[in-house]
Amino acid sequence: xxxxxxxxxxxxxxxxxxxxxxxxxxxxxxxxxxxxxxxxxxxxxxxxxxxxxxxxxxxxxxxxxxxxxxxxxxxxxxxxxxxxxxxxxxxxxxxxxxxxxxxxxxxxxxxxxxxxxxxxxxxxxxxxxxxxxxxxxxxxxxxxxxxxxxxxxxxxxxxxxxxxxxxxxxxxxxxxxxxxxxxxxxxxxxxxxxxxxxxxxxxxxxxxxxx
Ligand code: BEZ
Numbered sequence: 001x002x003x004x005x006x007x008x009x010x011x012x013x014x015x016x017x018x019x020x021x022x023x024x025x026x027x028x029x030x031x032x033x034x035x036x037x038x039x040x041x042x043x044x045x046x047x048x049x050x051x052x053x054x055x056x057x058x059x060x061x062x063x064x065x066x067x068x069x070x071x072x073x074x075x076x077x078x079x080x081x082x083x084x085x086x087x088x089x090x091x092x093x094x095x096x097x098x099x100x101x102x103x104x105x106x107x108x109x110x111x112x113x114x115x116x117x118x119x120x121x122x123x124x125x126x127x128x129x130x131x132x133x134x135x136x137x138x139x140x141x142x143x144x145x146x147x148x149x150x151x152x153x154x155x156x157x158x159x160x161x162x163x164x165x166x167x168x169x170x171x172x173x174x175x176x177x178x179x180x181x182x183x184x185x186x187x188x189x190x191x192x193x194x195x196x197x198x199x200x201x202x203x204x205x206x207x208x209x210x211x
Contacts, residue, residue: 003125005133005134005135007132008132009023009024009032009034009125009127009133012104014069014097014103016095016096016098017074018095024131026065027065029129031062031064031126031129031154031158032064032065032125032127033059033064033065033124033126034069035123036122037069037122038121038122039072040076040077041080044141044143045070046083046087048122048147049088049092050087053091055147055151059151062158068095068096071100071119072098074098121138122139122141123138126150152171164179164180164187165177166178174211176207176208177205178203178204178205179204185204188204191209192209
């Protein structure tokens, strides 16, 4: 059975472009984004890693570390990183795992044989500081990922972990949020002094409470 939300992210040791790491130790108290790509020296992956490099400060702002994995060697990752810097206006600012023995790919079920070969698909795991898996995404090889969406979900998780709210469809940081259906109107009045709007008894909107 694959990994599910709420499971502990499996630990591993692996060779990376920043040396050998123990995954849980490397994460420390940070949030983590573990993501796989199919292969080095391929076009979509080149744009993806460049995009993540450009979002370095956005991940740091959220106390989140990114680590990337493919079944290519660390040597290939170094060489390919030069192409990324040359073509994407961003450099690789995060470790890339050389998973030649597929240990990490198999642990996280990142190889989907019906997708054509034995390389990894575009998986994403968002992991919280308790090492719990909080989001998973799997994209096909033909579609590059939207990293703003990953940042958006981290924002939502960090907000909803701390306040009795959830975030609506297409929510962006600063938009109104949903009062948790688990709390009464009386409790909501105390928790949200700015008030809330009851569209339906199960759908009550309020201002984002940490602003
Ligand atoms: C790409 O990144 O462009 C790619 C990688 C593997 C298979 C197909 C496309």
